[in-house]
Amino acid sequence: MNIDLENLTKCFTVPDGTITTVLNNLNFSDDITTLAVIGPSGGGKSTLIRIMAGLLKATSGTVRIGTENKSPQTGFVFQQNGLFKHWSGFENITIPLEKVHGYSPEQAAARAAELLDRFDLLNDAEKLPINLSGGQQQRIAIARAVAPKPELLFLDEPTSALDPEYTVEVLDMIDELKKNDGLNFIVVTHHMGFARRACEKTLYLSGGHITEYGNSETLFSHPQTPELQRFFAKILEW
Numbered sequence: 001m002n003i004d005l006e007n008l009t010k011c012f013t014v015p016d017g018t019i020t021t022v023l024n025n026l027n028f029s030d031d032i033t034t035l036a037v038i039g040p041s042g043g044g045k046s047t048l049i050r051i052m053a054g055l056l057k058a059t060s061g062t063v064r065i066g067t068e069n070k071s072p073q074t075g076f077v078f079q080q081n082g083l084f085k086h087w088s089g090f091e092n093i094t095i096p097l098e099k100v101h102g103y104s105p106e107q108a109a110a111r112a113a114e115l116l117d118r119f120d121l122l123n124d125a126e127k128l129p130i131n132l133s134g135g136q137q138q139r140i141a142i143a144r145a146v147a148p149k150p151e152l153l154f155l156d157e158p159t160s161a162l163d164p165e166y167t168v169e170v171l172d173m174i175d176e177l178k179k180n181d182g183l184n185f186i187v188v189t190h191h192m193g194f195a196r197r198a199c200e201k202t203l204y205l206s207g208g209h210i211t212e213y214g215n216s217e218t219l220f221s222h223p224q225t226p227e228l229q230r231f232f233a234k235i236l237e238w
Contacts, residue, residue, distance in 0.1 A: 001031065001065065001151065002031050002032075002065070003030060003031075003032050004065075005029070005052075006064075007026075007061040008023055008027070008051070008061035008062070008063065009058065009059045009060045010044070010047055010051060010058050010059050011059045022044045023208045024208040024209055026210055028203075028210060028213070030201070032186065033184050033200050034184065034185055034187075034199040035199055035200070035201045035203060036189055036198075036201070036203070037202075037205055038192070038195055038203070038231075039206045039231070040206055040231065043206045043207060043208070045205050049154045049186055052154065053074055053154045054074075055076065066151075073148065073151050074150050074152045075145035075146060075148070075152075076145060076155075077154070077158050078141070078156055079157045082141060083137055083140060083144075085130065088127060088128055089116070089125050089136075089140040090109075090113075090116065090125040092129075092140060092144050093111070093116070094108040095108075096144060096147075097111060097147055103148075111147050115146070116140075116143065119173055121139060133166060135162055136166075138166070138170050139170060141158075142155075142173055142174065142177075146177060146181075152184045153184070153185040153186075155188065156188050157189060158170055158187070158189075159191065167191070171194050174187070175194075175198045178198065187199065190235075192236060196220045200216060201213070201215060204219070204225075204228050204231070206227060211227050212225050212228045
């Protein structure tokens with residue numbers, strides 16, 4: 001999936017009127033299959049993928065995904081799953097398929113059942129989100145996002161609020177989708193092992209700038225910039 005960012009800038013105005021620049025004149029171009037976006041908190045990671053996914057508008061600059069003639073269908077998974085609280089897990093998948101993507105009720109039900117069975121969620125399909133564990137909620141959110149078969153999936157720290165055992169469930173699900181479905185994805189993550197082993201490329205974003213980018217294994221084994229070296233020394237210390 002070709003990704004092009006040209007002079008991408010995003011500024012926010014805080015309540016006191018001060019303008020904060022979150023992304024500062026980013027330029028990037030590459031063909032992406034699986035990309036991890038890492039970096040310190042407040043560095044602009046979530047803002048970047050929300051702009052790429054079309055959920056936020058850039059202050060200036062351009063984003064091009066795919067080709068000039070065809071933009072890909074995309075999906076998005078939020079930190080807090082974003083499930084509709086008054087719908088069951090099953091309905092959270094089927095209703096968007098019907099109302100947004102034009103599936104018939106029968107097609108939507110079959111697709112939802114296929115995904116829920118595949119990821120060991122079928123027995124909990126009729127439960128409301130409040131009655132599901134955090135890991136189950138997030139896995140249903142991922143199932144909902146991949147149900148219409150997007151060409152590119154964005155995930156914004158999908159395990160940030162989960163206990164370790166549920167984190168593993170979610171990361172295993174993403175990796176399985178990559179291996180068996182060829183899913184292209186861009187993920188913001190604090191899990192360095194997942195970024196290193198499950199993502200072909202890694203981008204280090206700090207202070208609104210792309211500090212380092214490259215093949216994940218190479219980047220983790222031989223970070224080139226002092227900033228990334230310090231980041232790894234701190235985050236991987238324990």
